[in-house]
Structures are given as structure tokens and as C-alpha cells.
Amino acid sequence: MENIVNFGEMQFNLPKNQSNVIKVIGVGGGGSNAVNHMYKKGIEGVDFVICNTDAQALNSSPVPIKIQLGASLTEGLGAGANPDVGMQSALESRDDIETMLGVKTKMVFITVGMGGGTGTGAAPIIAKIAKDMGLLTVAIVTTPFAFEGKTRNDQAQNGIKELREFVDSIIVINNNKLREVYGNLGFKSGFSKADEVLSTAAMGITNVITNHYTQNIDFRDANTVLANSGSAIMGSAKAEGVNRAQDAITKALDSPLLNDNKITGAKNVLLLIVSGINEITIDEIGEINDYIQSEAKTNVNIIMGVGEDVDLGDSIEVTIVATGFDKKQQSQISTIESKKIVYNLDDSSKVVKKETLVVPKKNTNNIDKPVNKEPKIVHQLDKDLTTPLTLFDITDVESTSSKNIIDKDEVSKEKGFLGNDFLDLLSDVKNELTLVNEVTENKTEE
The missing domain is CATH 3.30.1330.20 (Tubulin/FtsZ, C-terminal domain)
Structure with a gap:
């Protein structure tokens, strides 16, 4: 028997007796694309759902269960990259979400491409509804590419922080890793690969639970590992x-x-x-x-x-x-933000020398006084490698996002490097460098 259910301005058949206990919900553009990819693979044992403010994207999806979020608020035109609109849209559609989750559901996977409007704002609301209903809730999210800009990355970080409050487990995939694995992809190929990786992660974890093997992992096993695990x-x-x-x-x-x-x-x-x-x-x-x-x-x-x-x-x-x-x-x-790397450049070489990363000397006259000034940035774009290009303290990696450290645009202007050359340089450098907080006594004397 099937129930005819209206979600937003859309109507579809909700198979009451055929629904699965696991639902995979794609929220926003990136999350929905991942679910579309999974659905086309013909994966069994789960129900696929997409939730979006964009009516056109919903209509073009092959996934049968769809919820148009905030139909009155957005009029089907999307959230305009504003997470607040995404949040309000999910709240407007709360009854539809509860109805969808109320059919035999025991476990929910939420897939989201963080940083935009609908996914970033709506995913925490959907997760909270699921948790309030006592459902095991797991989020699998991607973070933006670096070239998408600081605003989108900041929105992603804030969205993940909020989403963590309402899920049992969260898996974060950094899109910037795709370049290391797949090379310098084309623009469309890059986003397509991001959707594929998100889909692969979701498929991997759902297959662990849903497939029937010689020795199975069942829902209770999954609950043992994933419940309230962060x-x-x-x-x-x-x-x-x-x-x-x-x-x-x-x-x-x-x-x-x-x-x-x-x-x-x-x-x-x-x-x-x-x-x-x-x-x-x-x-x-x-x-x-x-x-x-x-x-x-x-x-x-x-x-x-x-x-x-x-x-x-x-x-x-x-x-x-x-x-x-x-x-x-x-x-x-x-922590999803890439760690900052600072280095010297000269005209003839792209070699990065660890010795040129220097921590500034402590001011012994004011050693007990807190310093609230912004880090000092010193640009030196000549052939002398003996003086550090940038002096600052990066002992707190997470706080570096707000510091005015040198970026590729500044170097491109002053140095004449093209953006792609700079990115190629970045890919040749390890993502993590450890700086000592104090130079040795011998270095201090020098």
C-alpha cells in the first residue's frame, strides 16, 4: 500500500510497507548530486531522499523521494548561498521532513557539500529532527575547494560546527585532497569528482551495513560503533x-x-x-x-x-x-581548514627551504605583557634568502584563517607568478610543517 504525500509543492508515492530502515538524504546541491549518483548505481537496502530549495534541481533528479525546502520562502529559486535562508527553509518544511523520517526509519545518512546556502543551513535542522526522533544519524560532508574563497570556507566551518551538535558521527572529506589524488582537474570535472567521492564515502559505509555477506555487520553493530561517537x-x-x-x-x-x-x-x-x-x-x-x-x-x-x-x-x-x-x-x-605554509621565493627557483621559516624573537622587555597586535608581515621578493619573508607565530593552526598572512594573490601581484604556477608550487610542498616556538640559543645569537 502506498500513501500519496505532498512535500512542499511536489507530490509522490511513499511506499509505506516497502520503506527501508536506512535513509540516505542529500541536502542542497552537492549532497543531492551525491545521492543522484548513488541512486543510479542501483544500491539496494536504503531509501534515497533529496532535499533542496531549488525546484529545478529537484525536478531533474531521478530520485523518487524529494522534499522542496522552503517553497514559500524561496519560491523554488534556491537559497542564494545564504545558510540562514537554508535554515529557515528547513524549518518551514519541518512537517514534511518528520513525515519522511517517520516511515520505518532507524538510521539516517546525511550527505552535504558544505559552504553554500541550502546544505550548510538546512543539514543541521534535518539532523536535529532525526536525532529528536531517536534515529542513529551520521553526516558525510565535503568542504569547499580553496579557490571557492574565504567566505564559502568560513560558512563550511560554521556549518560543520553546528552540524556536529546534532549527529552521532560525522565524516569530513576535504575537496582540496582531490587535486593531490587526481591532478589538476577541469572546473566541471573537479566538482563532478567531489560529488563522486562524497557518493563513494556514503556508499562505502552503507554497504558495510546493508549488504548480506558470509559474516554480516548489522544495524546493532553499526550502532555500537557510530552512536554518539563524534x-x-x-x-x-x-x-x-x-x-x-x-x-x-x-x-x-x-x-x-x-x-x-x-x-x-x-x-x-x-x-x-x-x-x-x-x-x-x-x-x-x-x-x-x-x-x-x-x-x-x-x-x-x-x-x-x-x-x-x-x-x-x-x-x-x-x-x-x-x-x-x-x-x-x-x-x-x-579541523577542515588547510594549514598555512609560509616560505621564501627567489626569482630563479621554486625551492622551499625550511631554514627560512623563522619564528620572531621574543621581546624580553615585555615578556609578561600580552600582545594583541596582528602578526607582522614582511614582504621580501629579491634574491637574498638570508632574511625571512614572513615573520609570525603559527602555533595555533586554526587561528591562522583570520591572520593577514601572505596569499597567492599577493605573491602574484608582487612577484609576477601566475595563479596556476603558485598552486603547482603549493602541491609540491607538504601540507604540514612543524615550527618550533623558540629558536635555539645559537640562532638567537646570530
Whole structure:
């Protein structure tokens, strides 16, 4: 039996007795694109839903269950990149959201491309409604590309901070990692790949729970690992050959989805191992489990599923979701803004020398007085590498977003570098540098 339900200005059939306990909800443009991608894959065992303020995007989607958010407020024209409009639109459509979630649902996945209006503003509202209904709620979100600008990145950070308050677990995928993995993609290809990666992450974690394998991971297992766990990290990889077990788990734990995070300190792990024609052996399973234990450096609780998929051929595929990190790690894992890198440039070379990164001397005359001034920026664009280009304290990585540090536009103007050249330079530099807070006594004397 089906119920005819009106959501916003749209009408569709809601199959009351055929609904699944897991719903995957795409919110906004990026989240909806990811769900469209998953739906076309023909994944079974979940209900797909898209929620958007943009009526045109909803009409063009093949997903059957759609909610037009804020039909009266936005008149189907979108949120205009304003998260407040997205939030108000979700509140306007609260009854529709509750009706959709009220049909047999036990678990909700929310996919969002953070930084815009609808997804950033509406996702926390939808998550809160789900949590208030007692549903296990997991968010999988992407952060903007660097070229999308500071405003969009700031909105993404604020949206993630708010969303964390209303979900059991959250997985954050940094779109800037895509360039490292897939190279300098075209504009449309870049966003398409971002949607695909978001979809892959969501599919990976839903497949862990919904697929029927020789040894299953069921909803209760998922609840053990994901409920009230905060930041989660996940990775997935395939490998073949004599060392396929070691190669697969190593690649999975070095996946771009982990955003440079490690599973050190994880207390719980969902692990799915799927083999193709050649069945996984007991020794290979032991090798994978041992590696996870060694990387976690804790007595981690591993909940494992094992199965077969002939489409894998001679390969195996490993998917891992790790949770249960302490508060300090939670903060580190949820940090989405790229760490700032400062360096000297000369006319003839793009070499970055770590020695040129200098922390300014302390003012011993005012050592007890707090300093509230902005960091001092010194531009030096000549061939002398003995004087630091930039002097500032970056011991607090998260606070650097508000500091006036040198960026690619400034260098492009003063140095004559093209934007792409600068980005190529950035990609050649490690994303993380550790600066000591004090120079050594010998350096001070120099």
C-alpha cells in the first residue's frame, strides 16, 4: 500500500510497507548530486531522499523521494548561498521532513557539500529532527575547494560546527585532497569528482551495513560503533597480488578520505573485507586485523564483516570506519581548514627551504605583557634568502584563517607568478610543517 504525500509543492508515492530502515538524504546541491549518483548505481537496502530549495534541481533528479525546502520562502529559486535562508527553509518544511523520517526509519545518512546556502543551513535542522526522533544519524560532508574563497570556507566551518551538535558521527572529506589524488582537474570535472567521492564515502559505509555477506555487520553493530561517537574517519582500498591484504589495508589507512588523519587512539572500528574469485584466507584476515591494532595503538574493538563479490576478480577490497577518539583528537579530525605554509621565493627557483621559516624573537622587555597586535608581515621578493619573508607565530593552526598572512594573490601581484604556477608550487610542498616556538640559543645569537 502506498500513501500519496505532498512535500512542499511536489507530490509522490511513499511506499509505506516497502520503506527501508536506512535513509540516505542529500541536502542542497552537492549532497543531492551525491545521492543522484548513488541512486543510479542501483544500491539496494536504503531509501534515497533529496532535499533542496531549488525546484529545478529537484525536478531533474531521478530520485523518487524529494522534499522542496522552503517553497514559500524561496519560491523554488534556491537559497542564494545564504545558510540562514537554508535554515529557515528547513524549518518551514519541518512537517514534511518528520513525515519522511517517520516511515520505518532507524538510521539516517546525511550527505552535504558544505559552504553554500541550502546544505550548510538546512543539514543541521534535518539532523536535529532525526536525532529528536531517536534515529542513529551520521553526516558525510565535503568542504569547499580553496579557490571557492574565504567566505564559502568560513560558512563550511560554521556549518560543520553546528552540524556536529546534532549527529552521532560525522565524516569530513576535504575537496582540496582531490587535486593531490587526481591532478589538476577541469572546473566541471573537479566538482563532478567531489560529488563522486562524497557518493563513494556514503556508499562505502552503507554497504558495510546493508549488504548480506558470509559474516554480516548489522544495524546493532553499526550502532555500537557510530552512536554518539563524534568525528569518524574512513578509508577504502582495493589490492591484488601476493601481498594484497597488506597493500589493501595500508592504502585504506592512507586514503584521501582520511584527510591526513590517522586511526591512532580509535576505540571502535567497523571493518568490511570483500574478496573476489580468490577467497580471503584466515591468515590474510589476521594480517589486516593486526595492522589495524598496530596503527590504532589501543585495544581497539574491531567489528568485522567478510564477504565475496566476483566482480572484484583477484582483488580484495577493505573498507574501514574508525571512531571513539578522545576530545583532543576529535578537534583535530574535525579541523577542515588547510594549514598555512609560509616560505621564501627567489626569482630563479621554486625551492622551499625550511631554514627560512623563522619564528620572531621574543621581546624580553615585555615578556609578561600580552600582545594583541596582528602578526607582522614582511614582504621580501629579491634574491637574498638570508632574511625571512614572513615573520609570525603559527602555533595555533586554526587561528591562522583570520591572520593577514601572505596569499597567492599577493605573491602574484608582487612577484609576477601566475595563479596556476603558485598552486603547482603549493602541491609540491607538504601540507604540514612543524615550527618550533623558540629558536635555539645559537640562532638567537646570530
